Amino acid sequence: MVKSLNRNNLSEKKQFFIDTIAKFCDKCGNPYNKNDLEIIQDNNISSIIHFSCPKCKSNHIATFFKPIGISNRMPINTDLDVNEIGRYAAMKETSVDEILEIYLYLKEREKILL
Numbered sequence: 001m002v003k004s005l006n007r008n009n010l011s012e013k014k015q016f017f018i019d020t021i022a023k024f025c026d027k028c029g030n031p032y033n034k035n036d037l038e039i040i041q042d043n044n045i046s047s048i049i050h051f052s053c054p055k056c057k058s059n060h061i062a063t064f065f066k067p068i069g070i071s072n073r074m075p076i077n078t079d080l081d082v083n084e085i086g087r088y089a090a091m092k093e094t095s096v097d098e099i100l101e102i103y104l105y106l107k108e109r110e111k112i113l114l
């Protein structure tokens with residue numbers, strides 16, 4: 001479920017994700033700022049964050065797994081916009097086992113196409 005976040009809270013979270021997951025664009029090295037992030041999902045187990053680079057227009061989806069403190073990010077090449085991705089991501093509650101499974105799966109791949 002997507003929690004509603006108040007403005008301050010949201011800004012703090014975005015800063016946290018920039019500090020923790022990606023300070024710079026993977027492709028061109030442009031520094032991210034809070035406006036370049038979209039929090040797609042955020043619950044007790046995991047967060048999914050969409051990073052879009054204003055300079056080279058590349059998009060990355062990052063997942064942050066809270067129980068194991070691991071983040072993973074991958075370039076995306078998709079026609080879905082951020083709202084659509086959010087809808088898919090919010091469809092089902094995810095268990096820790098599933099997250100680990102996805103994590104192991106993603107680790108083996110450099111790029112996924114949604």
Ligand SMILES: [Zn+2]
Nearest residue numbers: 025028053056
């Ligand atoms: Zn870039």
